[in-house]
Amino acid sequence: MTKLDLPNYKDQSPEVKARFDDLKQRDVILDVKHLGKIFDSAKGPVTALEDINFQVHRREFVTVIGPSGCGKSTLIRTLAGLESATSGEVLLEGAAVSGPGPDRGMVFQGYTLFPWLTVKKNVMFGLRNQGVSAVEAESEALEWINLVGLEKFAEVYPDQLSGGMKQRVAIARALAAKPRILLMDEPFGALDAQTRSKMQAYLLEIWRHIDITILFITHDLDEAIYLADRILVLDAHPGRVSELIEVPVSRPRAPEQLLRPEFLAARQRLDELIHPPGQGDEEVGKLNMLRFANVGEEVQPQN
Amino acid sequence: MQRCNLTSRIIVFVVLTLSLASPSQAAAETLFVGYSDWPGWVAWEVAVEKDWFAEAGVDVQFEWFDYAASMEAFAAGQLDAVTMTNGDALVTGSTGAQSVMIIIGDYSNGNDMVVAAPGIKSVSELKGKRVGVEIGFVSHLLLLDALESVGLTEADVELVNVPTNEAPQVLASRDVDAIVAWQPNSGQSLSRVPGSTAIYTSGDQPGLIYDVLAVSPRSLYANREEWSKVVDVWYRVVDYILDPATVDDALSIMSARVGLSPEEYAPLLAGTRLLRREEAKGLYQETEGFDSLHGSTSISNDFNLRYEVYRDPQDLEAYIDSSFTLGK
Amino acid sequence: MTSAPWLAPRIALSQQRERVLTLLSFLLPLLIWAAVSYTPFIWHPNMEITEPGSVNYFQEGMQIERETFQEEYNTQLEAGGELPQGFRANPVYLPAPHEVAIAFYTSFTTEPRRRSEQWLHESLWHSIQIIFWGFTLSSILGVPLGILSGTFAAVSRLHEPFIEFFRYLPAPAFGALAVAILGIYDGPKIAIIFIGTFFQQVLVISNTTRKLDIALLEAALTLGANRRQLLFKVVIPGVLPQLYKDQRILLGWAWTYLIVAELIGTSSGITWFITQQARYQNFDNVFAAIMMIGIIGLLSDLLLARLGKRLFPWERSSNKS
Numbered sequence: 041m042t043k044l045d046l047p048n049y050k051d052q053s054p055e056v057k058a059r060f061d062d063l064k065q066r067d068v069i070l071d072v073k074h075l076g077k078i079f080d081s082a083k084g085p086v087t088a089l090e091d092i093n094f095q096v097h098r099r100e101f102v103t104v105i106g107p108s109g110c111g112k113s114t115l116i117r118t119l120a121g122l123e124s125a126t127s128g129e130v131l132l133e134g135a136a137v138s139g140p141g142p143d144r145g146m147v148f149q150g151y152t153l154f155p156w157l158t159v160k161k162n163v164m165f166g167l168r169n170q171g172v173s174a175v176e177a178e179s180e181a182l183e184w185i186n187l188v189g190l191e192k193f194a195e196v197y198p199d200q201l202s203g204g205m206k207q208r209v210a211i212a213r214a215l216a217a218k219p220r221i222l223l224m225d226e227p228f229g230a231l232d233a234q235t236r237s238k239m240q241a242y243l244l245e246i247w248r249h250i251d252i253t254i255l256f257i258t259h260d261l262d263e264a265i266y267l268a269d270r271i272l273v274l275d276a277h278p279g280r281v282s283e284l285i286e287v288p289v290s291r292p293r294a295p296e297q298l299l300r301p302e303f304l305a306a307r308q309r310l311d312e313l314i315h316p317p318g319q320g321d322e323e324v325g326k327l328n329m330l331r332f333a334n335v336g337e338e339v340q341p342q343n
Numbered sequence: 344m345q346r347c348n349l350t351s352r353i354i355v356f357v358v359l360t361l362s363l364a365s366p367s368q369a370a371a372e373t374l375f376v377g378y379s380d381w382p383g384w385v386a387w388e389v390a391v392e393k394d395w396f397a398e399a400g401v402d403v404q405f406e407w408f409d410y411a412a413s414m415e416a417f418a419a420g421q422l423d424a425v426t427m428t429n430g431d432a433l434v435t436g437s438t439g440a441q442s443v444m445i446i447i448g449d450y451s452n453g454n455d456m457v458v459a460a461p462g463i464k465s466v467s468e469l470k471g472k473r474v475g476v477e478i479g480f481v482s483h484l485l486l487l488d489a490l491e492s493v494g495l496t497e498a499d500v501e502l503v504n505v506p507t508n509e510a511p512q513v514l515a516s517r518d519v520d521a522i523v524a525w526q527p528n529s530g531q532s533l534s535r536v537p538g539s540t541a542i543y544t545s546g547d548q549p550g551l552i553y554d555v556l557a558v559s560p561r562s563l564y565a566n567r568e569e570w571s572k573v574v575d576v577w578y579r580v581v582d583y584i585l586d587p588a589t590v591d592d593a594l595s596i597m598s599a600r601v602g603l604s605p606e607e608y609a610p611l612l613a614g615t616r617l618l619r620r621e622e623a624k625g626l627y628q629e630t631e632g633f634d635s636l637h638g639s640t641s642i643s644n645d646f647n648l649r650y651e652v653y654r655d656p657q658d659l660e661a662y663i664d665s666s667f668t669l670g671k
Numbered sequence: 672m673t674s675a676p677w678l679a680p681r682i683a684l685s686q687q688r689e690r691v692l693t694l695l696s697f698l699l700p701l702l703i704w705a706a707v708s709y710t711p712f713i714w715h716p717n718m719e720i721t722e723p724g725s726v727n728y729f730q731e732g733m734q735i736e737r738e739t740f741q742e743e744y745n746t747q748l749e750a751g752g753e754l755p756q757g758f759r760a761n762p763v764y765l766p767a768p769h770e771v772a773i774a775f776y777t778s779f780t781t782e783p784r785r786r787s788e789q790w791l792h793e794s795l796w797h798s799i800q801i802i803f804w805g806f807t808l809s810s811i812l813g814v815p816l817g818i819l820s821g822t823f824a825a826v827s828r829l830h831e832p833f834i835e836f837f838r839y840l841p842a843p844a845f846g847a848l849a850v851a852i853l854g855i856y857d858g859p860k861i862a863i864i865f866i867g868t869f870f871q872q873v874l875v876i877s878n879t880t881r882k883l884d885i886a887l888l889e890a891a892l893t894l895g896a897n898r899r900q901l902l903f904k905v906v907i908p909g910v911l912p913q914l915y916k917d918q919r920i921l922l923g924w925a926w927t928y929l930i931v932a933e934l935i936g937t938s939s940g941i942t943w944f945i946t947q948q949a950r951y952q953n954f955d956n957v958f959a960a961i962m963m964i965g966i967i968g969l970l971s972d973l974l975l976a977r978l979g980k981r982l983f984p985w986e987r988s989s990n991k992s
């Protein structure tokens with residue numbers, strides 16, 4: 041297995057270091073303590089998550105990555121309150137969460153727009169639930185629709201939109217409900233490469249402009265690095281935190297950065313964690329190195 | 344989450360439907376009578392069409408039914424009176440829906456038949472043959488009577504249970520050698536199977552089946568006056584039908600009730616012996632045999648007991664009230 | 672692309688082809704019926720006698736099996752008697768199309784002969800009302816119950832096992848009970864339509880509700896929807912288009928119960944017409960009445976389908992693709 045001559049992924053430029061120092065000063069939005077989740081399946085109990093601990097700070101962008109089936113979705117669903125934890129607890133701004141709530145917005149891979157509502161009505165949904173008047177909700181919704189660049193489609197039903205547009209509506213819908221944190225489970229997983237990189241840019245733009253903290257699941261290593269301040273790497277069986285990587289790439293991000301040494305250093309580290317040497321065979325190792333040069337293309341990590 | 348359970352929903356439904364659809368039974372003066380498709384009962388249509396009940400000063404509502412459905416409705420207490428055969432009055436009564444026969448309207452005079460397949464020309468030839476009949480009902484009684492008339496018993500034939508309205512098809516299929524049915528099915532069997540013959544009919548044994556108006560004892564007790572007027576109207580109807588001057592008008596009214604032309608209907612009426620008051624009076628004696636209502640009903644009672652249509656013998660006295668016809 | 676194959680799996684047909692095939696779907700059975708009726712050598716198992724000849728039991732206008740006719744014909748031929756004559760005919764219970772068409776027309780235009788009799792369209796209207804009330808009452812209870820039990824497992828457990836059992840019981844068997852409770856007029860008839868529809872309805876609709884993508888509920892939960900909002904703003908609008916389709920199918924089932932329902936209590940509606948005409952073997956009228964029911968069913972379903980497209984505009988584009 042050859043290795044490129046890259047800097048250590050832990051080396052941070054002064055600019056990046058200053059940024060992390062600032063980040064760590066901010067309030068803790070999300071505090072996950074000893075979180076465990078065991079499913080009762082027909083074949084017996086399945087430990088999906090075991091003793092997960094991490095914190096997310098205000099306006100931080102954290103991505104979660106790990107091999108397929110390691111418990112990423114379970115983690116995010118537990119944070120959203122859609123699954124209940126078997127052990128440990130989740131604190132949102134210091135308060136324990138139980139059950140779903142509008143303070144944790146969620147964007148799913150499968151869009152989940154309400155097909156019977158127009159784009160505008162979809163975005164108004166969370167506001168109306170909270171008792172905001174129709175007029176107010178409408179004008180607020182239109183602002184969010186503007187923000188994701190879909191003002192022309194406000195009165196259109198979701199099934200007339202492309203996948204990327206649908207996901208923009210889903211993001212607008214989640215943000216309109218004013219959550220403290222946005223939980224995203226492989227939101228761009230079903231999009232083609234081009235749309236996906238556009239969506240990444242959109243998301244970073246939005247994130248830069250509003251007070252929102254994001255926890256973002258992906259299985260695309262480049263996406264994980266490109267978007268994140270920190271990357272939560274999970275191990276499989278049972279799902280455990282393997283490392284919390286501070287991304288040594290400066291902000292604002294741009295696609296050119298994908299070829300910079302610090303980016304590649306982080307990329308190599310992720311590769312090591314997700315495909316530990318000796319676990320895959322030589323073939324797989326080679327394939328991984330090949331992928332290295334093929335920036336932007338995503339390949340499902342395997343073990 | 345508030346939710347009433349299923350049963351209370353059904354109760355609500357029942358109440359709803361009741362209030363929507365139930366007849367105005369509260370008006371106790373209206374007498375509800377169920378009638379069905381038999382010439383002796385269709386005859387009532389003449390009185391209905393001509394408004395004779397109003398003339399007689401009695402409020403009667405005639406409702407048209409399928410025969411079985413009319414007895415069901417009577418048994419369910421939804422009717423004050425129903426037209427049926429004397430034998431079926433006993434059967435209905437055995438289930439708890441007692442009735443009193445106040446009119447002997449007619450007896451079947453050829454409408455009920457044993458129709459045999461081509462080649463069989465007499466009842467005695469039925470020996471060892473298969474006969475389709477509605478077991479336990481009037482047709483069965485007719486068959487037994489037919490067999491007895493030539494010295495045979497039921498053991499000499501093989502019975503197949505065939506509802507009267509399927510008789511034509513069954514005979515045509517040749518799965519049986521004879522069927523027993525009444526009009527219009529008996530006539531249709533004859534025309535459907537060329538060469539078939541009616542080897543025995545109710546005309547051979549008048550009085551085997553009497554067609555009556557049976558009234559619930561409760562209504563009879565409460566409205567004796569009214570029922571007496573109804574009986575008077577009935578004999579007016581009979582006279583009208585039997586009068587050659589008016590028979591055509593009667594036929595056109597009756598045929599319209601069943602959706603036929605008067606010409607088609609004439610033969611059906613012919614097989615029904617309508618009884619004028621004077622003739623009917625003679626049938627109220629307490630004699631044995633078919634020439635009295637009492638005798639015929641008693642034979643039906645024996646028959647029903649034998650075939651376990653019911654278990655306990657019926658009190659025949661309670662079923663017959665001759666006073667309306669006799670004018671006591 | 673005029674030469675697209677007629678049989679392309681799951682590919683929509685052009686409008687023109689669709690129209691042609693729709694027309695054919697009605698024409699083909701009609702053609703078969705006409706062929707059987709008007710071509711003397713197809714089926715026609717009977718002979719209708721025009722001249723009885725010397726056969727003693729033959730009568731003019733009587734129908735008889737061809738074999739029997741042939742036997743009698745041969746007998747007369749040998750015996751040197753007068754030969755019977757006749758033409759091939761179908762049994763009376765298969766009237767020809769034109770006879771049914773005439774019956775169709777005349778049954779509507781024939782004036783009632785008795786004072787208490789109704790025009791045919793009045794009888795039909797009566798039947799439609801029976802269906803309407805039976806189906807409406809069933810829906811008023813069945814639709815909400817179906818949606819609730821599709822949404823809440825507890826509701827489903829509470830009555831679905833019983834309904835699963837009850838739906839196998841033949842609705843007409845409750846006729847006598849219905850008459851005893853509801854009288855002899857429309858009550859028991861409506862009740863039979865109700866019983867025939869309700870239990871299926873609850874199961875079908877709860878199943879439809881259960882098929883709603885759970886992710887939509889989860890999305891709504893993360894958008895702060897409470898239980899009531901979940902039910903009224905997600906579940907109900909989410910299942911509405913499919914529920915509407917279910918209702919159309921269930922309405923068809925309700926029609927199939929009409930004939931038994933109307934035999935209960937007083938004879939009424941179109942069933943009175945059908946059974947009475949069948950009893951006296953006027954099968955042209957029977958066929959005409961059956962056609963009427965078919966036409967009413969088809970037209971009302973087309974109407975509802977049209978209406979559905981207006982009610983659920985978001986479904987339109989997905990239907991197109």
Ligand SMILES: Nc1ncnc2c1ncn2[C@@H]1O[C@H](COP(=O)(O)OP(=O)(O)OP(=O)(O)O)[C@@H](O)[C@H]1O
Binds near residue numbers: 081086106259
């Ligand atoms: N409802 C459930 N019942 C039983 N086991 C479950 C359930 N949901 C998830 N699991 C198991 O928990 C583990 C984690 O699943 P999860 O879907 O969270 O993985 P993931 O990391 O999101 O996978 P992927 O990358 O494929 O999306 C898997 O082994 C899965 O089989």
Ligand SMILES: [Mg+2]
Binds near residue numbers: 112113
């Ligand atoms: Mg997942």
